[in-house]
Each structure stands twice: as C-alpha cells, then as structure tokens.
Amino acid sequence: MSDLAKASWRADLRLAPSAVACWAAAAWAVGAGFPAAVLVAASCAAAGLLLLCGSLLRRGALPWWGRTVPAVCVVLLTGSLVIASSAVHNRIRAPPDLTKQLALQRSYAVQMEVARPPETAPTPDRFSGRDRTVVTVRLTAIDGRPAMSDLRTPVTVLAGSSWKSVRSGQTLRARVKFSVLDPGGAAVALAFPDGPPVVITEPDGYHRTTERLRSGLRSSATVLPADARGLLPGLVVGDTAGLDAGLEEAMKRTGMTHLTAVSGSNLAIFSGAVLLVGAAVGLRRGRRMLLAAGSVVGFVALVAPDPTVLRASVMAMVCLLGLGTGRSGRGLPALCLAMLLLLTADPYFSRNYGFALSVLACVGLLLCAKPFARLLARWLPDWLAFALAVPTAAQLFCSPVIILLQPAVSSYAVPANVLAAPAVASTTILGVLTIPAAQLWPPAGEFLAWWAGIGAQWIASVARFFSGLPFAQIPWPSGIGGLILLAGLTALSVGLVIVATRLKHPRIVAFVVLAGLLGAAITVPLWRPGNRWLPSDWDVVACDVGQGSGTVIRGGAGSAIVIDVGLEPEPVDRCLTTLGVERVFLILSHFDLDHVGGLEGAIAGRKVDGALLNPVRDPPATAGRVRRLLVDQKVPITVASGVMSGKVGNASYQVLWPPAGNDLPQVAANGSNAASIVVLLTVAGHTVLIPGDIEPESQATLRRRYDLDAEVLFVPHHGSKNQDARFFAELRPRLGVVSVGAGNDYGHPAPATLQLLSRARASTVRTDLCGSIALSFDPADIQVATERSC
Structure with a gap:
C-alpha cells in the first residue's frame, strides 16, 4: 500500500463556529446603520465578558461548562470585534454629511485618487452600444466644501474612452454626478463624469515602478500567438485586458476563470x-x-x-x-x-464572492484533498492521485457558490483543470521570472515569455477543446434552491469518500461510489425545475433579460405583444421559447440598447405581425440598426404618434406617450428616456402600465393629463432614483414590477424608489432577485409566479 493510502488525517474545528459567526455578523453589519452596529457590538462584548467571568467562577461545577461556555465566549467577543470594525469602516467610508450630498444627485467638482487600473465594463453603454470604462477610485475631496476635503470614500467611475489612459496612483479632478449604492458593497457610489479627467498629480515612485514592471510583461508577451499573448498577463498578474472574448467564454464554460x-x-x-x-x-x-x-x-x-x-x-x-x-x-x-x-x-x-470562493477552496483542499487522494491511491500512483484530488476538492466545494453567479455546472471542470495544472505552474513561474528579465534585458524577457507562452497556449487549447464538447455546461436550478441542492450533493459526495476510505475491499468501495453517482443521477432531474414555475394560465411575463426590459403579454395561443427585448438576443429568445410564443407584435419603447439590443432573439424563427417604434431616433446608430433589421425581415413598421390603441387577441393596448405635434421636440430635447413609449394594457379585465424609462417630468405630465389607474406598474427606468413621487402616489398600484439586472452598475433599483412603492402600499417583485416573473389574472385577484424563490 502506498504512503498516501496509509496517511492519517484529523481536523481541528474549534475555531470554525467563531469564523462562521463572524462572517455572518460582518455581512449584516456592513449594511446596518452606525448606531445599530455599535449597539449590537457592545451587547455581544458585554455578554461575552459576563460569560467569561461566569466561566472562571464556576469552573468545574458542571461537566459541560468548561467546554461550551469558552466557545460561546470566543464567538461573542470575536463577533463584537468584527461588528465594531464594520461600524468604524462604514463611518470612515461614508460620513453622514457626504451621503446626504451624494444623494442629491447634483454635479460636483471632485478630487479622486485612482486605486486600480481602468478596465472595460462587461456590458456596453446602453445608449450608444460603445464600451464603457470602469475605474476604481478613492474620493478624496469635494471642491468648495472644506468639511469634505479629507475623504477616503471608494467610488466606481463609469466613463467613456477618455478615462482609459488614467493610471494607478494618479490624482484626478473631474466633474461628476453620483448615484448612491446600497450599503455593504465594495463602492459607496457610482460616479458618472461629464468629460475627461484633469490630472493633478502623477503616480508616485511605487506606482510607476509596478506599472513599468507590468508593462514589461505585456511587451514581452507580444511575441506570442494571440491566445497566449492575452492569457499570460492574466495568469501572472491578473491583467486580462488583452484576453480574447471567445477564450474568456471558453474558460467560463470549463471552470477555469480562476486562473486569470x-x-x-x-x-x-x-x-x-x-x-x-x-x-x-x-x-x-x-x-x-x-x-x-x-x-x-x-x-x-x-x-x-x-x-x-x-x-x-x-x-x-x-x-x-x-x-x-x-x-x-x-x-x-x-x-x-x-x-x-x-x-x-x-x-x-x-x-464578496471572491472571498467566499477562496475560503471554500481552502476548506476543500484542507479537508478533502488528502482523503480524496487516499481513495484514488488504491488504484493510481500517489502523484497522479494527488494531482486529481486537489482540483476535485477545490471545484467540489466552490461549485455551490458558482451556481449563484452562473446557474450551470461545468461538466469538464475537473479534467480541464487537471490537464491545465502542470502548465499553470510552469507558466506562472516563468511569467514571474519574465518580469525582472524584461527590465534588465528585453530579449531575455521575450525568451522567457516564449517558454511561458507554450504553457499558456496549452491552457487556452484545453479550455477551447472542452468548451466545444457536448454538454460542456449542464443547466442547474438558480438561486438559493440551486445552491442548497448542489451543497447537499457536495456533502453526500464528501461523505461517500470518507466512508469509502474506511472500507478495505475494493469492490465495496466501487459499489459505494457507484451507488452515490446513481443517486445523484436520479435526484438531480427530480429537482430540476424546468418550466414548472410557469403557470399555464399566465397573462403577463417580465422576462429576466438582465439589466434591461423585456415584457410579454399573452394575446392568444402562441401569440403575444412583446414590449422591449433587452440587451442581448439569447435571454429574450429563451424566454419567448419557454412561453411558447411563435407570433409577436413588437413595441419598442425607445432605442437605448438595453431595450432593443436583443431584437434578433425576439424575431428569429417567429412571425412578426408589426412593430411600433418611438418617433425619436436617439441614439441614431442604434435606431438605424433596428429599422434596418426590421426592414430586412419585412416587418411592417408604425411610428408612435399621439394616443394610439390596438388589440392582439385578448389583450388591448393604448399608447399614452410620447406626445404628438409641437410637444414632441420639447420632450425629445430632454433625451430619449423622456420620450419613451408609455403603454397602458388591459388584460383579462386588469390594467398594466408599462412606462419604459420616462423621467420625472414626463411622469408629472402624464398624471396631470390622464386619470391613470393601473393595478400593475412596471417601475420606470428599472427603479432609478429619478421618479416623480406623486406619480406613484396617485397611480396606487397593487403590484410594482422592477425589470433589473443583478449586480448592475447603476445601483438599480434605488432604495428611494422602493420606498415610493412601499408608501403606495404596492407589493414589489424584481427580476434580479426572482428571475422571470409571471402574472396570472382572475376576476378578483393577481397571482404572481417567479422563476426562482425570492
């Protein structure tokens, strides 16, 4: 028997309750107010000290006292420390005076220090479709306010291409507008600059040195093929700016993104x-x-x-x-x-998801790498058993959290990571050595980069190969339900391995493992929700299209009104396929990309009876693309003009906005959002208002012009803070639906908007939390069904 198979193992879990409790306490405290966090921290500290004193006085009086009470004391005292730290961090990051100023959404001249190099946002600008630049900065001062001249507030800047050239360590001045984010995130607010920044000071010597070293690595990698050239800086220093989009997607599908x-x-x-x-x-x-x-x-x-x-x-x-x-x-x-x-x-x-994944990967390695290797060592050499056990243990423990980010299981994650592992080690080491070599003698840097590129190219080839195989990703239930299911299967797998390592007969081991695999194969299909969440009598569905809008109103068997189609073709196509929609009438509220970008997915393979478009062609490039696509498909086009109405099967609609005639140019001057098409629907005797992205001025005009009464309100502009409070109060909806993407860059839906719905006594459902949302109307009530539990 090998040395690995004989190895013993024992875990020390005494600090685990305290670590888990502090994790939960910190997650609560960073989103809590300062007074509440201080009160809870003081209470925990007092309770811990009282128990500690009691433990010292009653030592030995009760058998269990000496074991249980110290553990509880540690939990309470460490928890109080973490909560107190959270309260201090919250006050330093976001002083009350600053929060009040940012909430006004005015334009400010500010100073900021660049904390990280700029990156390209994962989604393009929803107006122009152009790439956006994301810059992580520390807000240090707001000009003209002496009380706010020594700030340390983390802010995320969403800007255009003029911000791509900023460098870590620079101090900038710019005029920006802020959107305050929910507490507890990495950034306090989003900043939207009015133009390019003005550089006040250049980076210090440390930042210049690190940037020169990283630049030397990128320069040395230019001798490599495209995949290796983009991947090597990511493997070594996390610089993914040059990574090909296709390769990035392949690495996602094979569970290899952690390498970059x-x-x-x-x-x-x-x-x-x-x-x-x-x-x-x-x-x-x-x-x-x-x-x-x-x-x-x-x-x-x-x-x-x-x-x-x-x-x-x-x-x-x-x-x-x-x-x-x-x-x-x-x-x-x-x-x-x-x-x-x-x-x-x-x-x-x-x-932070990264923190959770790091912790779980370490737990997997420390708890299961050796038991897994011990089991495999019965049939394999020690080195191969350990090589297989390490990625298996890490992947197994990380998978439940990955499901929250992407509801799919990477079928080939383990073999892909096993095959890539030797190249990862050699590429990382050679890549690190390339950095000083490139500074001392550039040809030496290129020589080492060439050798490192062999491993990088192998990793890229592994990712592309496995991502192209059938069933590279298996759909999985999303949300908390999917996490619980996969966590349960993970616990079952670990239990089977522990049992198997204690069994001596190979046939019994094989039987136990096969029985576990068979049980999982039977259980997963039973838990897979499919379309069971969708009621057969649905009337309106808010499709989960990410940060965008896509709404389907049933008109009859296989036909529907589709109002907006989201940012990407795939989500709206999947939603319409799920609903069995084969014939559509399109209403596109305006031409922002998050409302029309998915047009190909909505019309592909379906009969389109017509399209109602906004008269304001802004942004022009997107409007032109939409019209060309519809003309190519021979779709009849109608331009909204004043009050219009129509009917598709059992659903009737009335267009209330934008206005016609001389009023239109004045409204359009405020931007495409202000001129969004507003549709009032009547479905099965119930009314639904879908107002696109209209701004407060347009909302105020609508409520003055019409005696609006809608039971369901699709909240304007994805729950943006820019709302007319009286619009919500006078409309008095029973239900507010927010079509919004999870973790979006805009801070939608704003807490203030959710409060408007609450004051109007409306229930709220959101696609970022619930997935797609189906409404079913009966004469007396509205039934709500959601794709995932929320």
Whole structure:
C-alpha cells in the first residue's frame, strides 16, 4: 500500500463556529446603520465578558461548562470585534454629511485618487452600444466644501474612452454626478463624469515602478500567438485586458476563470516553487516558510496590494501552511484565524464572492484533498492521485457558490483543470521570472515569455477543446434552491469518500461510489425545475433579460405583444421559447440598447405581425440598426404618434406617450428616456402600465393629463432614483414590477424608489432577485409566479 493510502488525517474545528459567526455578523453589519452596529457590538462584548467571568467562577461545577461556555465566549467577543470594525469602516467610508450630498444627485467638482487600473465594463453603454470604462477610485475631496476635503470614500467611475489612459496612483479632478449604492458593497457610489479627467498629480515612485514592471510583461508577451499573448498577463498578474472574448467564454464554460485572477492558487504556485528551491539548497523548514512568505509579499507588491490581492495572499499562506507542512488538520485553525483577521481588517469581504470562493477552496483542499487522494491511491500512483484530488476538492466545494453567479455546472471542470495544472505552474513561474528579465534585458524577457507562452497556449487549447464538447455546461436550478441542492450533493459526495476510505475491499468501495453517482443521477432531474414555475394560465411575463426590459403579454395561443427585448438576443429568445410564443407584435419603447439590443432573439424563427417604434431616433446608430433589421425581415413598421390603441387577441393596448405635434421636440430635447413609449394594457379585465424609462417630468405630465389607474406598474427606468413621487402616489398600484439586472452598475433599483412603492402600499417583485416573473389574472385577484424563490 502506498504512503498516501496509509496517511492519517484529523481536523481541528474549534475555531470554525467563531469564523462562521463572524462572517455572518460582518455581512449584516456592513449594511446596518452606525448606531445599530455599535449597539449590537457592545451587547455581544458585554455578554461575552459576563460569560467569561461566569466561566472562571464556576469552573468545574458542571461537566459541560468548561467546554461550551469558552466557545460561546470566543464567538461573542470575536463577533463584537468584527461588528465594531464594520461600524468604524462604514463611518470612515461614508460620513453622514457626504451621503446626504451624494444623494442629491447634483454635479460636483471632485478630487479622486485612482486605486486600480481602468478596465472595460462587461456590458456596453446602453445608449450608444460603445464600451464603457470602469475605474476604481478613492474620493478624496469635494471642491468648495472644506468639511469634505479629507475623504477616503471608494467610488466606481463609469466613463467613456477618455478615462482609459488614467493610471494607478494618479490624482484626478473631474466633474461628476453620483448615484448612491446600497450599503455593504465594495463602492459607496457610482460616479458618472461629464468629460475627461484633469490630472493633478502623477503616480508616485511605487506606482510607476509596478506599472513599468507590468508593462514589461505585456511587451514581452507580444511575441506570442494571440491566445497566449492575452492569457499570460492574466495568469501572472491578473491583467486580462488583452484576453480574447471567445477564450474568456471558453474558460467560463470549463471552470477555469480562476486562473486569470490573482488568487491564492497563483501565489501558492509561486511560493511553492520557492519552497522547493529552498529545500533543494538545504534550508530548514522554518526558513523555507519564511522565504515563501517573503515571496508572497513581493508578489503582492508587484501586482498592487488592493483588498482582493491581500485576501488571496492570506489564503495562499493558509494553504501552504496546511499542505506544505504536511499537517492539513492544523491548516483549518489557521484558515479560521485568517478569516477573522481579514473580516476585521475589511468587513466588506463578507459580501464578496471572491472571498467566499477562496475560503471554500481552502476548506476543500484542507479537508478533502488528502482523503480524496487516499481513495484514488488504491488504484493510481500517489502523484497522479494527488494531482486529481486537489482540483476535485477545490471545484467540489466552490461549485455551490458558482451556481449563484452562473446557474450551470461545468461538466469538464475537473479534467480541464487537471490537464491545465502542470502548465499553470510552469507558466506562472516563468511569467514571474519574465518580469525582472524584461527590465534588465528585453530579449531575455521575450525568451522567457516564449517558454511561458507554450504553457499558456496549452491552457487556452484545453479550455477551447472542452468548451466545444457536448454538454460542456449542464443547466442547474438558480438561486438559493440551486445552491442548497448542489451543497447537499457536495456533502453526500464528501461523505461517500470518507466512508469509502474506511472500507478495505475494493469492490465495496466501487459499489459505494457507484451507488452515490446513481443517486445523484436520479435526484438531480427530480429537482430540476424546468418550466414548472410557469403557470399555464399566465397573462403577463417580465422576462429576466438582465439589466434591461423585456415584457410579454399573452394575446392568444402562441401569440403575444412583446414590449422591449433587452440587451442581448439569447435571454429574450429563451424566454419567448419557454412561453411558447411563435407570433409577436413588437413595441419598442425607445432605442437605448438595453431595450432593443436583443431584437434578433425576439424575431428569429417567429412571425412578426408589426412593430411600433418611438418617433425619436436617439441614439441614431442604434435606431438605424433596428429599422434596418426590421426592414430586412419585412416587418411592417408604425411610428408612435399621439394616443394610439390596438388589440392582439385578448389583450388591448393604448399608447399614452410620447406626445404628438409641437410637444414632441420639447420632450425629445430632454433625451430619449423622456420620450419613451408609455403603454397602458388591459388584460383579462386588469390594467398594466408599462412606462419604459420616462423621467420625472414626463411622469408629472402624464398624471396631470390622464386619470391613470393601473393595478400593475412596471417601475420606470428599472427603479432609478429619478421618479416623480406623486406619480406613484396617485397611480396606487397593487403590484410594482422592477425589470433589473443583478449586480448592475447603476445601483438599480434605488432604495428611494422602493420606498415610493412601499408608501403606495404596492407589493414589489424584481427580476434580479426572482428571475422571470409571471402574472396570472382572475376576476378578483393577481397571482404572481417567479422563476426562482425570492
């Protein structure tokens, strides 16, 4: 029997309750108000100290006292520390006076320091369709307000191409408008600049040095093929600016995106190589660990010590402690302690998916890598058993959280990561060596980059190969239900492995594993929701099209009115297919990309009886593209003009806005949102108002012009804060539907808008939380069904 098969393993879980409790406490506290957080922190501290005193006085009086009470004390005291830290961070990040100013949504001249290099936003501008630039900055001052001249407020800037040239460490001045985000996120607000920034000061020596080093790596990689050229900087320092979109999608489908982020695995590979070098030259274990720790510090300084990189470095050290010392059980207390330190230093990690994935990957490695390897070592060589066990354990534990980000399971994630693993290690190490070589002698940098590119090209080939195989991704239930299901199957898998490692007969082991796989194969289809959420008598559906709008109103068997089609073709096509819609009448409220970008998906393979378009062709490029596409498909086009009405099957509609005649140019001068088509629908005796993205001025005109009465309101502009309060109050809807994308860059829906719905006594449902939303009308009531539990 191999040494690995004989190995023993024991976990130390004493700090686990405290780590989990502090994680939950921080997640609550970062979104709570300052007084509430201080009160709860003080209460926890007082309770912990009282129990501690009681424990000292009653030591030995009760058998269980000495075991239970100290653990509870640790939970209460560490929890109070994390909550107090959250309260302090909230007050420093967003002082009350600043929050009040930002909430006014005025234009301010501000100073800011660039915290991270600019990136291209994942979604284009919804007006022009052009790429947007995302810049993470620290707001340091608001000009003209002496009380706000020493700020440290994290803000995300959404800008045009003129911001692509800004660099980390620069101090900028710009005029911006703010949109305050919900508390608890990485940024306090979004900033929308009026124009390009003015550079006040250039980066300091540290930032200039790190940028020169990163630039040298990119320059050395220019000798490589396209895939390797874009992938190498991502593997080494997390720079994905040059990564091909097709390759990026392939890596998503195969569960390999973690390779292009600065994660604990990058750092563990590099520091692990340092450990091996230290062992080769005869250093003792303690000195090798210090040398590895120093390499991590140097790597972090190179990449830039932002919170994400610091988190990755801590997790790398934990994994090294557990796996490098050969004592996985001792790695768990180190992981719990690292969690406590990180959550105290930056409590906003508690709501960060990257933090969750790092923790779960470490737990998987520390708990299951060796048991998995021990099981596989019965049939495989030790080195191969461990090579398979490590990615399997990490992937297994991370999968439940990944489901929240993307409701699909990567079928080939384990084999893809196993095949890529040797190349990841060599590419990362050679890539890191390329950085100093490029500064000392550029040809040497290109030489090392060429060798590193061989591994990068192999990784890209693995990703593209597996992503092209059938069933590369298996659809999975989304939301909390999907997470619970996959977490249950994960627990079952781990349990089976633990049982199997204790069984001695290979046939019994094979039987247990096959029984588990068979059980999973039977269970998953039973849990798969399919279209069971959709009632057969649906009347109106708000399709989940992400950050955009797409609404379907049933007209009859297979026919529907479709109002807006979202940003991308695939979501609206999938929604219409699910609903069985084969014949459509289109109403496109205006030409912003998040309302018309998915047009191809709505009309592909369907008969289109006609299209009602907005008379304001803004933005011109998008309006022209929409009209050309409809003309090519020979779709009859009607331009909205004043009050119009029509009927499709059992559903009738009335267009209330935009106005006709001389009023239209005045409304259009306020932008395309102000001139959105507003439709009042009557379906099965109930009324539904779909107002597009109309602004407060248009809302005010509508309520003065019409005696509006609608039971269902599709909240204007995805729940933007710009609303007319009396519009909501006078309309008095029973239900408010918000079509909005999860984690969108705009902070939609705004808390103030949700409060308007609450004051109007309207129930609220949102596509970002609930997925697609189906409404069924009967004479007395409105039934709501949602794609996922919310």
